[in-house]
Amino acid sequence: MMPSAQDGAFWESNWQEGVAPGDEWDTSKPTPVLVKYVADGVIPKGKALVPGCGRGYDVGALSDLSREVIGLDISETGANVARDYLKGLDLPGKWSIETADFFTYDRPSSFDFIFDYTFLCAIQPDMRAAWAKQMHSLLKDNGLLMVAIFPICDKEGGPPFALSLEGVRRV
Template sequence: MLSPPGVANLLPRLIWTRQMAVNRLLVESAAKSPAVRVDGAGESSKPSRDPNLNPLVAKVRQLMSSGPNDGWEKCWEEGVTPWDLGQTTPIISHLIQTGKLPEGRILVPGCGTGYDVVAMASSTRFVVGLDVSTTAINKAKELSSSLPNARYFTFLEEDFFTWTPPELFDVIFDYTFFCAIHPSMRSAWASKVSELLKPNGELITLMYLFDDQEVGPPYNTSVADYLEVLNRVGFKAISIVDNDLAVKQRKGAEKLGRWKKILIQSSL
């Protein structure tokens, strides 16, 4: 028996919506603890990442024990994605609406279901969403393939650290990627960002900052951590400001950083 027109296209969205609802139920159970309050995306108001208080984060860490790439895939397969807001990151919407998001080729590493990729894509911006998870990339494609601006973005299943694109980028947007990789990989992250950006390209970092974690992900992250690895490869911070548009329970824990890749001219 054939489904009514359009129903088949809705099924992936309905399934994903149900999984997000399950995630929220788990988060709500964690929020009942008097020691912590957690929002719908699995973020606490402190923010705290104590796995005894946040079952989603505890589950992420358990799944990640099999290794980074396999671990992220398992998280997406099981719908354990507390970092996924289920919407465009508010600051991205603001940058677009105020004309403060640069044009050109944009890369979003660790794109997940691709809300930010889709929001940024336009006739003046071609956006590439990158993720190591097959499930995440498939979900991103299912949710966005029929959108009017689909020709201005693409989703690729690739490892950011080993991927070589056919063209360099004007902008790289990093959010919940830097804090998700092991701190030992941060120098490699900075080198890869430098490698993938055009001369005078811009890096936009939405920095999620906390210092109370003994393990991860997410790992302890500070502005100094960004400065240390980015200055080393020739980036200069143009601005680092509080993110006043952070979702409610992340307010006070996020800063928006904008960095320029500075051309080093020879004195010879």
């Protein structure tokens, strides 16, 4: 079986080997569409979750006084890298980085907003139904799930595993 988001040892090894800014998984900045929607006031206030948060760029982009943002990563090394990055910013609002497996993550209260970019594509395609079920359980009834679909292509293997707009809609 190929490695995926639920394979903590794979991701821990990647982080220990030095996931570098600018590589396939690290854009060196927050996701541009997220930054635009935050600036436009489209993103809900309240509790926000960024699963597979990597270096924490998107956690930082979401952080303001009206939001409590949680970044989630399965790798302790990755989570520490995100914490260090975010501590270096003078961010308003409350943020935290937690080390946990998304598929078993249990919060006492649901999220108003969940942002997924490069998380869905990191999991095995046969785990996508479990991803949808967990997203549903974590999101408030009137909450917003934003999925930036990447990579849209036709390829074998991964991660990242190929995605399509229609495939994400089906999930």
